Amino acid sequence: MAEEKINKVTIIGSGPAGYTAAIYAARANLQPVVFAGGPTLEHPQRVPGGQLMVTTDVENYPGFPEAITGPELMDRFQKQAERFGTTIHMENVVKVDFSQRPFLIQGESVSCRSETVIISTGATAKWLGVKGEDTYKNRGVSACATCDGAFFKKQDVLVVGGGDTAMEEATYLAKIVNHVTLIHRRDTLRASKVMQERARQNPKISFMWDSAVEEVLGDAKGMNGAVVRNLKTGDSQQVKATGLFVAIGHTPNTELFQGVLETHQGGYLKTVPGSTRTNIEGVFACGDVQDHYYRQAITAAGTGCMAAIDAERWLIEHGE
Incomplete structure (x- = not known):
């Protein structure tokens, strides 16, 4: 395991929410690190980029009048995040410790600590x-x-x-x-x-x-x-x-945070209304992992933007 590095912002998960959060955080010079995720034993079909990676034509994302495939759209998101200096690890987080700051985020091969964490692990359709x-x-x-x-x-x-x-x-x-x-x-x-x-x-x-x-x-x-x-x-x-x-429901990908972060009855992460803040100071959630209602790429991207701004302002308020 590599020596732990202390980040300003670490994003767990990718997809429209995670990559948008990375774009905004990177442009704010916060040098975000993304753990993009990947397949697991429980979810062998899960891939970095979220549910759009198994979507063919995306016709309802603004700016693409001729449609675009889900994987191509996510590739553009990723490249845009990297352009502004985001570091991306194509692996899963296997352990988190939110009991003290800087928070511990342990990936499959990379470990780090972070002043703030943005969770965008999404949900899986049943x-x-x-x-x-x-x-x-x-x-x-x-x-x-x-x-x-x-x-x-x-x-x-x-x-x-x-x-x-x-x-x-x-x-x-x-x-x-x-x-x-x-x-x-x-x-x-x-x-x-x-x-x-x-x-x-x-x-x-x-x-x-x-x-x-x-x-x-x-x-x-x-x-x-x-x-x-x-x-x-x-x-x-x-x-x-x-x-x-x-239409038999979705399962939010919150296994990693059970007993640590507050969830709704359906397992979705609770956030303070009008924000992306969770019950732990400095930890934010965006995208389908906290949205059981809309579940769209455009709304996920919107909450990703909110999470990055919330994290940036939290860091300023705490003198980071």
């Missing part, structure tokens, strides 16, 4: 884990209607889930697609009454109760249907659809 799902991700299978719904204009799609997120996804998609079939494992919904009624009253939304997707079907062009089984009768049927939106 998937169904069925045959064909991985094959057709970004070729019909998605976990974000706001991100990908526009690709399915006047087509038939499926939404899986029974909570508020599923109702929101279905209602949003109904404005764009030909028809939405909502598939739920039970015969009652967990969603709030308002969201339920909104979906039920929409003529473009129908329900398949007591049902679960067993397999995603498709060909070289992409997804073209799914095998859906009725959990009460055991009968299966093929349902034609060009899109499948999995």
Whole structure:
């Protein structure tokens, strides 16, 4: 392990939030260090750059009228951060100690101490884990209607889930697609009454109760249907659809901070309203790790900017 260095700002995580925080911190001459993350035994598919790294065309990020792929967008973010002097380690943080300052951040091969820490570890979408799902991700299978719904204009799609997120996804998609079939494992919904009624009253939304997707079907062009089984009768049927939106929730990547930083019931890091401050002085959080509502690249980048400014002002206030 290399000798510990004391940083002004250390950013744990990358993606739009982490890299934006790095850009702002670097331009403030704070010489930020980023631990960009990578695959783990629990999450072998996790890569530096966040969820956009498994996104094909990004059409809703301002400034790219012709669209841009997720990996290319993240590559530009990274290069911009490096241009202003950010040091980036392509590895995970395995241990933190926030009990005293400078805080200890221990990576897989690099260890350092830091006056402030910005957490941007993001969240991971929950998937169904069925045959064909991985094959057709970004070729019909998605976990974000706001991100990908526009690709399915006047087509038939499926939404899986029974909570508020599923109702929101279905209602949003109904404005764009030909028809939405909502598939739920039970015969009652967990969603709030308002969201339920909104979906039920929409003529473009129908329900398949007591049902679960067993397999995603498709060909070289992409997804073209799914095998859906009725959990009460055991009968299966093929349902034609060009899109499948999995809306069963996200898991914030907060394992490293359990018992250290305050979280909401769903596990997302708590921040002081209107800021990115956590319950520990000098530790800030931005992006999807603290945002269970919007979960967009542009909002993540915005909170990354906020976190860098919050960290800079905190350092000034404490004479650093």
